Amino acid sequence: MNGTRHEEFREYVAERGTVLLRAATQLTSDRAEAEDLLQAALAKTYLAWDRIEDPAAVDGYVRRAMVNTQISWWRRRKLDVYPTDQLPDRPVDDHTGRSEMRDALGRALRHLPERQRLAVMLRYYEDMSEREIAEALGVSVGTVKSTVSRGMSKLRDLMAEPSSFGF
Structure with a gap:
């Protein structure tokens, strides 16, 4: 050309x-x-x-x-799609369930008091140690442990009864 x-x-x-x-x-x-x-x-x-x-x-x-x-x-x-009479050994991964769970967890986290939400997110989302969280928040390691424990307990309760906060 x-x-x-x-x-x-x-x-x-x-x-x-x-x-x-x-x-x-x-x-x-x-x-x-x-x-x-x-x-x-x-x-x-x-x-x-x-x-x-x-x-x-x-x-x-x-x-x-x-x-x-x-x-x-x-x-x-x-x-690329071949029908078969045999079912797979493992169920096909359905991402919608995980997406719905992630959405529900996000809404439940918003119902935690700020300090609990922050401690839980730093521990499980940021994968920080209890000592690192204590330093970041300026509290003792014991306070971090109890705050995370209370936050996780409240999350379990919220996730067990989604209707209690508008799910």
Whole structure:
């Protein structure tokens, strides 16, 4: 591709890239996948740039390349799933349960008194030792132990009865 045709392609992508990305997003419903799809279609368009004589036809060419590429990816993905009569040895990991638990735990933490919440978060989220927490908070190690213990007890109670604080 000569220099001027290369520049024409760059100008086209700069001018129409946003519109084409929007079309790719509609095809994929996912921003990252849409970017990949558009990049693949633009690569195909770049290779055919010298053969496209009508500048008004470029958008159609790119869109057709996106549709064809998306169909190809969809078919390839479809072949990756094989139905079976046998159940797996272990259940499939369902991330929604963990996400819901994390959300519930976050709400329960907000119901702890500030000092308990801070001590529990430093101990279990930041993995700090009791001595490090004591130094950070300016209290004794014994105070940290009792504060974390009371905080964990209250968290257990809150998580056992979620309705008690609006879950």
